[in-house]
Amino acid sequence: MATIGHLAAGVAVARIAGPPHPAPVAGFALLAAFPDVDLLLPIAHRGPTHSAAFVVSVAVSVWLVARLRGSHRAARLMAVSAVAVSSHLLLDLVTAEAPMTLLWPFFSTGYGLNVTPLPMIQLGPGLLTGGGLVMTLGELSWSLVLVLIGLARRLS
Numbered sequence: 001m002a003t004i005g006h007l008a009a010g011v012a013v014a015r016i017a018g019p020p021h022p023a024p025v026a027g028f029a030l031l032a033a034f035p036d037v038d039l040l041l042p043i044a045h046r047g048p049t050h051s052a053a054f055v056v057s058v059a060v061s062v063w064l065v066a067r068l069r070g071s072h073r074a075a076r077l078m079a080v081s082a083v084a085v086s087s088h089l090l091l092d093l094v095t096a097e098a099p100m101t102l103l104w105p106f107f108s109t110g111y112g113l114n115v116t117p118l119p120m121i122q123l124g125p126g127l128l129t130g131g132g133l134v135m136t137l138g139e140l141s142w143s144l145v146l147v148l149i150g151l152a153r154r155l156s
């Protein structure tokens, strides 16, 4: 999935943490895109950063930083962080056929669905084709819905 969808999912997940304030919304959006940091590292894409161990590592790190800063919401931030990072893995499962090593470091087996109900944006020359533009508009559309969910004020 392209980064815009992951960021949008993070904005929606931030809604769980509380009312929409810029810092937590931005933080959870970045956490939702964080597994793709492997694209900047000399490791396999959809490898260790796309695993349950990575989700737990990031969530515990958030808890630790929050506790060190004296936050009384550290446990809640940890849980929401786990949901944000997990949203990345879930969206990658339904948008890309490339397997992920979800159980790394215990197993190196790649897991993935053989169906992609949400098409992935084709980066590169394919983006400029008619099909590429349709896929881009599709992802932007559902991403906008997630952002609106994340930023909406409570009705009650």
Ligand SMILES: [Zn+2]
Pocket (backbone or CB within 6 Å): 001, 035, 036, 046, 050, 088, 092
């Ligand atoms: Zn990814």
